Amino acid sequence: MIEIVIGPSDDGKPVHKWLRLLLPGLPLSGVYKSIRTGRVKVNGKRAKQDTRLHEGDIVHLYFSNEDYASLHGHPVAKYQGVSRAIDILYEDDEIVAVNKPVGVLTHPADGEYKTSLAAQVEAYVYDRGAREGAFRAAPVHRLDRNTSGVVVFAKTARAAKAWADAFHRGEVEKEYLAIVEGEWSGRGRVAVDVRREGNVTRVVEDSGKPSETAYEVVASSRGTSLVRLRLLTGRTHQIRVHMAHLGHPLLADRKYGARPIRGESFYLHAHRVRWNQVDVTAPLPDRMTEKLRTLGYKVADLV
Numbered sequence: 001m002i003e004i005v006i007g008p009s010d011d012g013k014p015v016h017k018w019l020r021l022l023l024p025g026l027p028l029s030g031v032y033k034s035i036r037t038g039r040v041k042v043n044g045k046r047a048k049q050d051t052r053l054h055e056g057d058i059v060h061l062y063f064s065n066e067d068y069a070s071l072h073g074h075p076v077a078k079y080q081g082v083s084r085a086i087d088i089l090y091e092d093d094e095i096v097a098v099n100k101p102v103g104v105l106t107h108p109a110d111g112e113y114k115t116s117l118a119a120q121v122e123a124y125v126y127d128r129g130a131r132e133g134a135f136r137a138a139p140v141h142r143l144d145r146n147t148s149g150v151v152v153f154a155k156t157a158r159a160a161k162a163w164a165d166a167f168h169r170g171e172v173e174k175e176y177l178a179i180v181e182g183e184w185s186g187r188g189r190v191a192v193d194v195r196r197e198g199n200v201t202r203v204v205e206d207s208g209k210p211s212e213t214a215y216e217v218v219a220s221s222r223g224t225s226l227v228r229l230r231l232l233t234g235r236t237h238q239i240r241v242h243m244a245h246l247g248h249p250l251l252a253d254r255k256y257g258a259r260p261i262r263g264e265s266f267y268l269h270a271h272r273v274r275w276n277q278v279d280v281t282a283p284l285p286d287r288m289t290e291k292l293r294t295l296g297y298k299v300a301d302l303v
Contacts, residue, residue: 002061002068008093009135011055013157015040015047021134025071039063079123082114086124089150090280094159096121096137097152097273097280102265102287106142106151121153140164141172144237149176149270149282166275167234175272176229176239177284177303179291180248181258183220189213190242194235200255201237203245211235213242221296224251228271239268251291267291271303 010018019031019040026034032049034040039062040047053059061068087099100106100117108116118139125137137153140163154160166172193208194201212232219226225248229239237256243249244256252258253266267288272281284292284303292299 002063002065004059004061006053006055006057006059008055008158009156010053011156011158012161013053013135015042015051015053015059016049018053018134018157021136023068023071034061079119079126082119082123084120084124084127086117086120089282090278094156095140095152095154095163095278096125097150097278099282100143100148100151100270102146102148102285105145106139117151118153125153125155135160141167141174141234143270144268146265147268147270148285148288150273150280151270152273152278152280163275170232172273172275174231174234174270175274176231177218177269177271177288178227178229178239178243179251179267179288179295180225180227180243181223181251182225182248183223184225184248185217185220187214187216189232190215190245192242192245194238194241196236201235201241203241209233209235211238211242213238215242218302219297224295226292226297226302240266264291 016031016035019026019034020028035047035049038046041060042051042053042057063071088096089099090097098117098121105112105116107118113119122137135157137155138160140152140154140160143149143151152163154163163172189212191210191212192203193205194211195204195208210233214230214232216228217225218228227243231238240250240253240256249256249258250266250268252261252264254260258266269284269288270282274280284299289299292302
């Protein structure tokens, strides 16, 4: 029999999800069977499918030490070769907010696990004591590969749920900065229905999902403008398709109709994320600062 005391990182986690993370070698069918047949007890009582764990709970797993060791595995090898050199903007017991560079995936993809931001943050948090719990640090939202800026990671299951619920309710404020084509001025909102078609998002008249972005033009120079944007919904490529819809696609964003610039991708930066008592700002990356300077902007007066 294995005895485990639930720590803060797993507080609020449903028992079946906790067991799946704790025992990666156990298939999902085995997780449900273990619960159904009474091999998992919480505070002396048989766990049910909907049992939710809390900090301080005592869980007994009726596995032999050998079976547990083989199913539990050890994540150290998983993190070998994973960089921990992340740019941390804010950290507390529940979350860590990092500054994602352009070119890095938020979530792992085929052949790009170790270079993903998620793997790097997971390894960083694991090194600093999150070794006993089943929960591993996970992003509560995402940025595209070529978008830089603030990404918030939950260090506990409790935080992951709280932030997910806050995003769903529209309480999390997300502010972006973008360089777009065309000189213009003013502020306003874009509210249109959009639909994902292949690898692009399009504005549609019907059968789409509502999307809304608030925008304010900060300054203009040499046929471009710097725009501050606030996401009011969270559709894929929302800012890119909304700016294109207004006739001002992101500079160098060929996918959404901008003129191509050799060797350059679009300039979009998640500048600020705010919710509850957390307010995190990411400085502009060097590539965006230098681009603004070459276009004649006085960067110090803008951000």
